[in-house]
Amino acid sequence: MHERMTQGDAEPQPIGRVVATEAQPASPHQFHFWTAVATSMGIGAIVRVDDRGRTVYAVVVDARAYSDLDTPLHDVIAAEGRPAGGPAPTRRVEIRLWTAAVLRQLPEEPLQPVPLAAVYLASEEDVQVALRMDAYLRGTAPSGIPVGVYTGGGLRASVHLDADFLLGPESAHLNITGVSGLATKTSAVEFFLKSIFSHLPAGKGGVAAVCFNVKGSDLCFLDQPVSLTAADLEMYHRLGIDPEPFARVRYFAPFKADGVNLNTLRSHAALVGDVQPLVWGLQEVLDFHEVLLNRDDLDAKADAFIDFLSDRIVDREFRDDWGGVHRVRTFTALERLFRAVFDGLEAGGRTDMWRTHHVATIRKVRNRLLNISVRCRGLVTDDGVSHDLPFGAFEDRALYVIDVSGMDQLAQDLVFTRVVSKLREHLERRDLGVDRVVVFADELNKYAPADGPDTYVRRMLLDISERGRYLGLVLFGAQQFRSQVHRRVVGNAGTTVFGRMDTDELATPGYQVLSPATRIKLATLAKGELMVRHPHFTQPIFVRFPRPPVLAGPDGLAKFPPAPDVSFEEAVVRHLVALDPAVAPTQVKEALAGRREDDVRRALLVTRRARPDDVVAYFRASLGPRVAQREVGRVAGAPVPLRSVEDPYAP
Amino acid sequence: MTAMSSSAPSVAESAAVVRPMGSGPRVREVLAAAGARLGAGRVFGAAPPPVARPFQRADPLEATGIDGVRVGGPAQESVDAGFADGVQRFAVEGWVGVAPVVRGYVAAAVLHRHDRVLAPAAYRREEFIVAPLARLGGRIVDDLAGTGLPVYDADADRPHPLMDVQRAAQVVERRRERLEADVVREYRSRYPGVWLVVDGSLAGHTDGETAATGRYLVGVIKSHETQFLAGRDLETALTLPEGCRTGVFRRAGPGGVELYSWYLRLRDWAGRDLLYGLLRVERFPGDGVVGEVGEISRWLLAERAPVSAPDGRWDRLLYPIHMVEDFLRAKVEATCTSA
Numbered sequence: 001m002h003e004r005m006t007q008g009d010a011e012p013q014p015i016g017r018v019v020a021t022e023a024q025p026a027s028p029h030q031f032h033f034w035t036a037v038a039t040s041m042g043i044g045a046i047v048r049v050d051d052r053g054r055t056v057y058a059v060v061v062d063a064r065a066y067s068d069l070d071t072p073l074h075d076v077i078a079a080e081g082r083p084a085g086g087p088a089p090t091r092r093v094e095i096r097l098w099t100a101a102v103l104r105q106l107p108e109e110p111l112q113p114v115p116l117a118a119v120y121l122a123s124e125e126d127v128q129v130a131l132r133m134d135a136y137l138r139g140t141a142p143s144g145i146p147v148g149v150y151t152g153g154g155l156r157a158s159v160h161l162d163a164d165f166l167l168g169p170e171s172a173h174l175n176i177t178g179v180s181g182l183a184t185k186t187s188a189v190e191f192f193l194k195s196i197f198s199h200l201p202a203g204k205g206g207v208a209a210v211c212f213n214v215k216g217s218d219l220c221f222l223d224q225p226v227s228l229t230a231a232d233l234e235m236y237h238r239l240g241i242d243p244e245p246f247a248r249v250r251y252f253a254p255f256k257a258d259g260v261n262l263n264t265l266r267s268h269a270a271l272v273g274d275v276q277p278l279v280w281g282l283q284e285v286l287d288f289h290e291v292l293l294n295r296d297d298l299d300a301k302a303d304a305f306i307d308f309l310s311d312r313i314v315d316r317e318f319r320d321d322w323g324g325v326h327r328v329r330t331f332t333a334l335e336r337l338f339r340a341v342f343d344g345l346e347a348g349g350r351t352d353m354w355r356t357h358h359v360a361t362i363r364k365v366r367n368r369l370l371n372i373s374v375r376c377r378g379l380v381t382d383d384g385v386s387h388d389l390p391f392g393a394f395e396d397r398a399l400y401v402i403d404v405s406g407m408d409q410l411a412q413d414l415v416f417t418r419v420v421s422k423l424r425e426h427l428e429r430r431d432l433g434v435d436r437v438v439v440f441a442d443e444l445n446k447y448a449p450a451d452g453p454d455t456y457v458r459r460m461l462l463d464i465s466e467r468g469r470y471l472g473l474v475l476f477g478a479q480q481f482r483s484q485v486h487r488r489v490v491g492n493a494g495t496t497v498f499g500r501m502d503t504d505e506l507a508t509p510g511y512q513v514l515s516p517a518t519r520i521k522l523a524t525l526a527k528g529e530l531m532v533r534h535p536h537f538t539q540p541i542f543v544r545f546p547r548p549p550v551l552a553g554p555d556g557l558a559k560f561p562p563a564p565d566v567s568f569e570e571a572v573v574r575h576l577v578a579l580d581p582a583v584a585p586t587q588v589k590e591a592l593a594g595r596r597e598d599d600v601r602r603a604l605l606v607t608r609r610a611r612p613d614d615v616v617a618y619f620r621a622s623l624g625p626r627v628a629q630r631e632v633g634r635v636a637g638a639p640v641p642l643r644s645v646e647d648p649y650a651p
Numbered sequence: 652m653t654a655m656s657s658s659a660p661s662v663a664e665s666a667a668v669v670r671p672m673g674s675g676p677r678v679r680e681v682l683a684a685a686g687a688r689l690g691a692g693r694v695f696g697a698a699p700p701p702v703a704r705p706f707q708r709a710d711p712l713e714a715t716g717i718d719g720v721r722v723g724g725p726a727q728e729s730v731d732a733g734f735a736d737g738v739q740r741f742a743v744e745g746w747v748g749v750a751p752v753v754r755g756y757v758a759a760a761v762l763h764r765h766d767r768v769l770a771p772a773a774y775r776r777e778e779f780i781v782a783p784l785a786r787l788g789g790r791i792v793d794d795l796a797g798t799g800l801p802v803y804d805a806d807a808d809r810p811h812p813l814m815d816v817q818r819a820a821q822v823v824e825r826r827r828e829r830l831e832a833d834v835v836r837e838y839r840s841r842y843p844g845v846w847l848v849v850d851g852s853l854a855g856h857t858d859g860e861t862a863a864t865g866r867y868l869v870g871v872i873k874s875h876e877t878q879f880l881a882g883r884d885l886e887t888a889l890t891l892p893e894g895c896r897t898g899v900f901r902r903a904g905p906g907g908v909e910l911y912s913w914y915l916r917l918r919d920w921a922g923r924d925l926l927y928g929l930l931r932v933e934r935f936p937g938d939g940v941v942g943e944v945g946e947i948s949r950w951l952l953a954e955r956a957p958v959s960a961p962d963g964r965w966d967r968l969l970y971p972i973h974m975v976e977d978f979l980r981a982k983v984e985a986t987c988t989s990a
Contacts, residue, residue: 068977070961078956088956089729090970091767093977 014118015039015153016098018049029102031058031114034095037065043517044531044542045152046122046130047100051115054107057122057130058100058114059539060152061515067092099515101539103130121153128157132536136162141203146195146239147497147532148543158239159543161495163200165535167207167436171494172469175444177482178499182527183552185478185499186218189440190548192476196438197397198241205435205472206396210389210423212416213403214442220266221556222399223249225549232546243549248398251275252389254379254407254415259601260571263378263406265553268560273578278402279387279605280380282331284418285372286310291417291456292372292410301361302368308357309365313337320344321354331373332383338366376411383598385605391422394433413457416441420460420473427471436472439464444479448486458486465492483508496533498540500525514540568597575604580615587616591623599623688890691923702876709879712911712941713898717884719891720898722915722945725953732846733772733838734971735761737831738979741781741823749810750786752795753819755779755803757827758979761838761847762971769974772841773834776982777826781805781819828855839864850972853933857908866940869947870910870933873967875926879912889925891916896948899941909936915948917955918966928966 016035020026031049035041043063049056069075069092079085105111106129127150128134137144137160144160165171174192178184193209200207213219225245228236236243253264253275261267262275289306290298309328312318318326318337322344326337341354341362352359373380389400402419404412420439426432441447441461448461464475465488477493479485483505490496501522505511511519518540522531528547531540551559566574569592573585592600603622612618679689711717737759744754756778763772779801784792795802803826805819831849835856838847846867849856853870879902880888888897897914904910911934918928930951934940951969959965959973 069957074958074960074965077960078958080956085956086727087729087767088970089726089767089950089953090764090769090957090974092957092970093769093974 012120012123015041015121016047016119018114018116018119019097020113020116026114026116028105028111028113030099031056031102032097032099033119034097035119037094037096039096040121040154041096041098042152043521046103046127046150046541047153048120048122048126048130049114049117050120051117054105054112054115056105056114057103057126059103059130059541060098061101061539062099062517064097064099065094066097067094101515103538104132121155122157124155124157127155127159131159131534131541132538133160133162135536136160136164141201143201143204145192145199146241147192147534148530148545149235149238150541151544152542156238159532159541161532161534162536163196163204165494167196167200167204167438167474168469168472170469171535173465173475173477173493174495174497175482175485175490175493176476176478176497176499176530177501177505178478178480179502180480182500183218184527184530185442187528187548187552188497188499188530188545189476189478190219190222190550191545193399193438193440194246194548195239195241197246206394206433207436207438208394208396208398208400208434209438209440209476210400210402210419211440212412212419212442213401213405214412215405217265217405217553217557218442219401220251220264220403220553221271221551221560222246222401224551224556224559226547226551226555228547228549235544235546236549239546243546245550246399248395250390250395250398250400251403252278252400253403254278254376254411256406256565257377258565258568258571259378259381259597260568260575260604261565264403265405265557265562266403266560267562269563269574271560272563272574275403277387277605277608278379278389278415279385280418281329281383281386282334283315283329284386284388285376285380285414286314286369288414288418288421288456289369289372291414292375293368301358302365305357305361305365306369308355309334322347330383331370331380335366335370338362375408376414379407379411379415381601381605383602385602385609387605387609389419389422390433391426392431392433394426394437396434413447413455416447417457417460420464424464424468424471424473427473436474438474438476440476440478442478444477444489445481445484448477448489450484450486461489462486465489481505483510494535498522498525498531499529500527568600572600572604575608576615576619579608579611583615588619591616591620594626595623688920689922690925691927693924704877706881707877707879707902709900709902709912711884711898711900715898717880717887717897717900719887719895720945721895722948722952724894724949725955726946726949727953729764729767729953730846730950731763731765732848732971733761733763733842734769734848734850734969734975735759735773735831735835735838736850736972736975736979737827737834738976738983739823739827740983741820743816743819744780747782747787747791749812749815750783751812751815751819752787753781753805753816753823754800755781755819755823755826756983757823757830758982759827759830759834760975760979760982761834762975762978763838763842763845764971769971771978773837774978774982775830775834775837777801777830779803779826781822783807783810783815783818786810832856832858835868839867848969848972850975852904853910853935854904854908857904857906857910865935866937868935871951871969871972872931872933873964875929875931888914889929891929893917893919893928894952896944899944901936910934911936911940913944913948915951917952923966926967930967 016033018026018031018033024032043060045060047058078088122130128137136142143163145163145166147159147161150157150159176185176188196207211219223245228243233243251266251274253262255277256263262272262277264275266272266275314328320340324340328334328337345351345354354362373382402415404415423437448458464473468475482490503523506519506523529542529544531542533540569589572592573588576583576588603619606622607615607619610618675692683689739757741753741755743751745752758776760771761773762769780795781803783806784804792802803822805822807815807818832855846869848869848871851870852872853868856868878885891914893916895916899911899913902910902912913932915930915932916928917930920927954969957970959968959970962968962973
């Protein structure tokens with residue numbers, strides 16, 4: 001039988017009634033209720049039950065429909081065995097029976113079973129109370145960060161997270177899971193960052209975000225506007241967020257192997273000018289040798305020798321045993337030292353030990369370290385000047401995008417590890433420039449897998465997850481398969497977000513706490529819909545979020561197609577013109593004539609880092625005096641190409 | 652509240668065990684050899700209750716007499732219509748001397764079907780007290796009236812513990828019939844020109860307004876206590892094949908009112924009992940009534956789906972009527988448990 005539901009604007013009308021039987025009783029945490037067949041109720045809707053001074057808020061987690069049909073056989077009899085027969089003159093009476101999980105009871109003590117009373121759809125105020133948002137949205141210091149719009153039961157209500165539980169110090173970190181290809185994870189994080197930048201109260205200090213663009217062009221156009229639908233704009237209005245792209249985005253990318261063309265898809269002439277090179281030298285890399293060298297390389301002896309190099313040689317004046325004086329700051333200088341050691345040992349008839357280190361160990365370390373600049377060419381320079389993120393001068397509400405999508409895995413690991421380590425160092429010293437940094441890392445199941453070797457990157461992620469909230473270092477991690485990410489990484493995320501999920505993933509044990517209907521909903525979520533778990537929410541909540549107000553990767557590539565690589569000379573001109581549009585290309589080309597490319601690269605980096613008023617003059621000065629070139633043959637101390645990177649004993 | 656007895660057969664009673672008795676197979680072989688139709692072989696433990704009015708007169712109205720007619724298959728379209736039924740419950744709450752004091756509960760409802768969906772259209776209920784008032788004494792009657800419930804008399808010349816209760820039950824039944832007539836009248840005023848199917852005979856709806864506007868009333872009778880036909884006509888009626896009806900006949904109703912009636916077989920009764928799937932349909936006389944018999948029969952034939960199982964009378968209980976019973980049963984349960 002179909003009950004008619006009336007719902008006036010002024011006086012809310014019940015949409016259902018709690019029912020309880022001995023087999024399916026109402027408990028303090030769950031109850032059942034029925035509604036009319038035609039209802040706006042759905043999985044994820046928030047409802048309220050009022051009865052004699054007790055109010056219960058709950059979210060619908062499961063639903064069933066059935067008729068009074070006693071056995072399917074009766075339907076066969078009624079249809080006389082003909083499935084194609086027309087419908088019966090009367091529809092069987094049916095029921096919509098819903099299961100709801102309690103979000104909150106008022107009063108909270110004594111905790112009692114849900115009363116058998118009428119059920120109402122939640123109002124906007126009910127949603128706030130049900131999700132305990134009233135604790136951080138009201139009062140003198142509200143700290144709500146909008147995460148989306150709840151749309152259950154025909155209502156639209158904004159849902160906020162507590163900044164203290166999203167960015168620390170109470171709890172921190174956000175983890176998002178979803179299938180690849182829908183762009184939900186990236187879009188959601190972009191929207192969350194926009195929301196944080198818009199709503200984090202000034203009293204909470206400055207905040208910045210560092211995003212690692214690990215694949216494609218996902219994060220390459222965060223400063224470019226996009227046309228939004230009316231529905232998206234309405235959501236932005238409701239959530240109090242300006243639907244504009246990020247105002248302060250700083251792009252960093254390593255060079256390609258040529259050392260002048262940037263290794264990024266944001267290479268369109270109109271955009272590449274504000275992409276800054278990310279170039280590191282020996283000093284930046286040596287502390288993170290563990291990332292680059294595998295376990296087989298790093299035995300105790302090799303590790304001890306590397307420590308010796310770090311502590312006693314690099315960036316110090318070092319006198320070798322044969323009268324040479326070295327100040328090692330580059331890979332080239334390091335190779336010069338190694339050559340001096342090998343030559344000195346040979347000349348002295350000693351071939352086994354130097355400064356307590358076996359020569360085989362020294363050769364092995366030499367090969368491994370010098371190979372770094374080969375494997376990470378474009379990021380690590382042999383003798384160039386480093387160009388790094390502005391540690392110490394991070395800007396409030398700024399986004400630092402590091403495009404490592406064109407680099408191999410090893411180089412990506414190095415970038416991630418070093419950047420996060422530096423962030424942590426500066427946050428510990430309170431001299432980063434902001435009080436909090438959100439680090440967005442996608443593909444966590446690759447960087448912090450549940451199984452597999454214990455890598456430096458995974459240890460780094462574990463460290464952020466477990467200690468980061470005290471420092472203001474917040475991890476926004478994303479992955480396709482949450483079950484394949486180290487459980488301490490996902491477990492330490494105070495806020496967990498789910499987009500559309502893979503059904504195989506949903507079948508893993510971690511999701512068994514969700515009702516079957518919730519799991520089905522997760523498997524079929526539309527783009528722009530999320531399920532959110534937050535410390536204040538006692539049950540997961542479904543929300544919608546608007547499309548981020550920035551150009552998505554594929555759209556960006558269509559609008560700003562990547563420029564083809566240009567010649568060495570032209571690339572240098574473009575870099576300098578980007579610093580000062582008044583630079584005349586002919587001046588630059590004259591300065592380049594007859595110069596060695598390594599010298600040019602070094603001068604270019606120095607100039608970019610200095611950002612002088614007179615770009616060309618500074619660049620010329622950085623190139624140094626012109627020296628007539630002549631063929632001198634092989635010079636002792638010059639880097640020797642490796643014959644093999646695999647053989648540790650190769651000369 | 653005291654447990655209440657029900658006059659309706661329970662599902663368990665209706666779904667009697669079907670199994671041949673010891674010599675059953677041999678007897679059935681003989682019957683089959685003689686050309687008899689075999690029954691379901693249901694086992695009973697007691698004699699059926701006595702039939703109050705076993706026979707009445709009937710006059711055929713169609714030229715073909717009572718002969719069976721194939722109605723032409725079930726109607727394809729659902730008909731918007733009302734379906735009416737009532738329930739009654741009573742309990743002996745106590746005795747004053749040997750005089751029983753009975754609390755009665757009756758309810759009646761009409762469900763309206765529109766676009767295949769049923770919804771309540773009229774509902775009334777009444778709770779009251781029945782007792783042989785002359786034997787109670789004035790003070791007790793006043794006290795009973797003070798409960799707020801109507802008090803009705805079930806007078807009897809001479810006390811008899813069983814017949815006193817039986818007479819009270821008859822009062823309850825009359826109250827139920829009155830309530831059914833009320834909801835039918837209410838529905839008729841709300842939905843003039845819409846068919847209304849009443850569970851049981853139209854004999855209870857012959858007075859005043861209802862009879863005058865009874866053109867759209869259809870009575871559907873599942874029990875066949877009173878036989879209107881005899882001889883070959885009776886055999887024709889009770890052995891109708893599935894999807895066939897008898898010719899229309901005229902029968903006398905209460906107060907000199909005439910009613911038109913015919914039998915209709917909803918389901919094949921082969922291997923079942925004689926009355927399996929057999930309905931008798933009633934209408935008030937009027938122009939064109941006989942001409943509409945085929946259309947109404949096809950409509951009722953379509954009402955075989957959905958089946959009303961697990962109700963034991965599902966072979967001839969129309970699903971909408973079954974739903975009215977369910978509706979009223981739910982209301983009774985709510986009333987009986989809310990005290």
